[in-house]
Amino acid sequence: MADKTIYLQVDEARHELPLLSGSLGPDVIDIRRLYAETGLFTYDPGFTSTASCRSSITYVDGDNGILLYRGYPIEQLAEKCDFLEVCYLLLQGELPKGSEMRNFVTSISQHVMVHEQLTRFYSGFRRDAHPMAILVGVVGALSAFYHEVIDINSKEDRYLSAIRLIAKMPTLVAMCYKYSIGMPFIYPKRKLGYAENFLRMMMADPYDDYIANPVLVRALDRILILHADHEQNASTSTVRLAGSSGANPYACVAAGIACLWGAAHGGANEAVLNMLEEIGDVSRIGEYVNRAKDKNDPFRLMGFGHRVYKNYDPRAKLMRQTCHEVLSALNLHDDRLFKLAMELERIALEDDYFVQRKLYPNVDFYSGIVLRALGIPTEMFTAIFALARSIGWIAQWDEMISDPELRIGRPRQLYQGVITRDVTNISAR
Numbered sequence: 001m002a003d004k005t006i007y008l009q010v011d012e013a014r015h016e017l018p019l020l021s022g023s024l025g026p027d028v029i030d031i032r033r034l035y036a037e038t039g040l041f042t043y044d045p046g047f048t049s050t051a052s053c054r055s056s057i058t059y060v061d062g063d064n065g066i067l068l069y070r071g072y073p074i075e076q077l078a079e080k081c082d083f084l085e086v087c088y089l090l091l092q093g094e095l096p097k098g099s100e101m102r103n104f105v106t107s108i109s110q111h112v113m114v115h116e117q118l119t120r121f122y123s124g125f126r127r128d129a130h131p132m133a134i135l136v137g138v139v140g141a142l143s144a145f146y147h148e149v150i151d152i153n154s155k156e157d158r159y160l161s162a163i164r165l166i167a168k169m170p171t172l173v174a175m176c177y178k179y180s181i182g183m184p185f186i187y188p189k190r191k192l193g194y195a196e197n198f199l200r201m202m203m204a205d206p207y208d209d210y211i212a213n214p215v216l217v218r219a220l221d222r223i224l225i226l227h228a229d230h231e232q233n234a235s236t237s238t239v240r241l242a243g244s245s246g247a248n249p250y251a252c253v254a255a256g257i258a259c260l261w262g263a264a265h266g267g268a269n270e271a272v273l274n275m276l277e278e279i280g281d282v283s284r285i286g287e288y289v290n291r292a293k294d295k296n297d298p299f300r301l302m303g304f305g306h307r308v309y310k311n312y313d314p315r316a317k318l319m320r321q322t323c324h325e326v327l328s329a330l331n332l333h334d335d336r337l338f339k340l341a342m343e344l345e346r347i348a349l350e351d352d353y354f355v356q357r358k359l360y361p362n363v364d365f366y367s368g369i370v371l372r373a374l375g376i377p378t379e380m381f382t383a384i385f386a387l388a389r390s391i392g393w394i395a396q397w398d399e400m401i402s403d404p405e406l407r408i409g410r411p412r413q414l415y416q417g418v419i420t421r422d423v424t425n426i427s428a429r
C-alpha cells in the first residue's frame with residue numbers, strides 16, 4: 001500500500017508515483033508502473049539508489065553505523081549469542097527458546113556429513129586451485145545431490161535446504177583446505193560446537209588429538225556472526241537474481257560464492273593480507289598511502305572504505321576488539337604484519353584523504369588479521385566469509401521465494417550501441 005504519492009512531470013503529463021515507507025530507512029519511490037505509464041526506464045548503475053526487494057531480515061544504516069539482524073543490534077548479538085542462534089534468528093525471524101535451539105542444533109548435526117561421492121569432486125581440481133574456485137564447484141554440485149527432491153514452493157523443503165547448507169558448508173570449506181595441502185579430509189564431529197568443529201576439520205590431523213583454544217573458537221564464531229548477512233549486497237543480490245528464475249538453491253548459492261570472490265567484496269580480507277605482505281615494513285606505509293591517494297594509480301588500500309558505511313562499520317569495531325583479544329591470547333602483538341596493520345590503521349585514520357572520504361577500516365581489515373592469527377592461510381579467508389554468509393544467502397532466498405511479489409529479476413538497459421544496420425557477406429566485408 002502506498003503511504004504517499006510523488007509526482008513526475010514528463011512533458012505535459014503528470015504521473016503519480018506511490019511512495020512506500022519501510023519500518024526503518026528512507027522511503028522508496030515505487031516505479032513498477034513507470035515504463036507502462038511513461039515509456040521511460042530509470043538508470044542506476046551499481047544500484048546505488050534502487051531497492052530491489054522488500055525484506056525483513058537485515059537493516060543497515062550506513063550513515064549512522066547501524067546493523068540490525070531481525071531488529072537486534074549486531075553488538076548485542078555478537079555479545080550474547082553464538083553463530084547458530086544467529087542462523088536460527090535470520091532464518092526463522094525470532095531468537096530461539098532453549099528447546100527450539102536444541103532441536104535446531106540436532107537438525108544441523110544430522111546433516112554435517114557430505115555424500116561420500118561428493119568427496120571425489122575434489123580430486124578433479126589441481127592441488128593449487130584457489131579454494132573459492134573449488135567451493136563454487138562443490139557447492140554447485142550439491143544441487144546434483146538434492147534437486148528432484150526439493151520443491152522450492154514447499155516451506156518445509158526450503159527449510160531443509162537451509163539446514164543442509166548451514167550444516168555442510170564447514171565440512172566443504174575445510175575439505176577445500178585439506179585437499180590443497182594434500183592432507184586427508186577430517187570428518188565432522190557431531191558433539192562439537194559449530195565453530196569448534198570447523199576449526200578441528202581445518203587444523204586436526206588423523207594421528208593426533210586436537211584441542212581447540214576457546215579464545216580462537218570464540219573469535220571464529222564472532223567472525224561468522226559478523227559476516228552472516230548484510231542485506232542486498234552484491235553476492236546476496238546475485239543469489240536472489242539466480243533464484244528468481246526458480247533455480248536450485250545450491251546452484252544459486254554457488255553463484256553467490258562466485259560473486260563474493262571478487263576483491264571489491266569478500267576477496268578483500270585476502271587482499272588485505274596480500275597488501276600487508278607487499279608493503280612489508282612500517283617504513284613503506286607512507287609510500288603506499290600516497291599510492292592509494294593517487295588518482296593515476298589503481299592501487300587502493302584494501303580493507304578501507306565501504307559502499308554503505310560512510311561512518312564507522314559497526315562490525316569493524318567488534319572485529320577490532322576480537323583482533324586485540326586474539327593477539328593478546330597468542331602473544332602476537334609483536335608480529336611484523338600485525339604491527340604493520342596497526343600502524344597502517346593509525347596513519348589512515350589521521351590522513352585527510354581518508355577522513356574526508358570517510359574511508360574507515362572495514363570488517364575485513366580486521367577479520368583478515370584474526371584469521372591469520374588463527375593459523376588459517378590467506379587463500380582460505382574468502383571461503384570462510386562464504387561459510388558465514390551462507391545463512392544470509394539462504395535466508396534471503398527463502399524470503400524471496402515466499403514473497404507473493406516475486407518476479408524473475410530482469411533489469412533494463414540504456415542501449416548505446418549501433419543503430420540497425422545490414423549484414424554483408426563475409427567476402428564483401
Ligand code: CMC
Nearest residue numbers: 264265266268292300301302303304305306307357362364
Ligand atoms: N583506498 C583509496 N581510496 C579509496 C578507497 C580505498 N580503499 N575506497 C574508496 N576510495 C576513494 C575513491 O577513489 C573515491 O575517491 P574520489 O571521490 O576522490 O573519486 C572515494 O573514495 C569514494 O569511493 P567509491 O569507489 O565511490 O566507493 P564505492 O562505494 O564505490 O566503493 C569499496 C566501496 C568497498 C568497493 C571501496 O571502498 C574499495 O574498493 N575498498 C577496498 C576494498 C575493500 O576493502 N572491500 C571490502 C568491503 S567490506 C566487505 C564487504 O561488504 O564485502
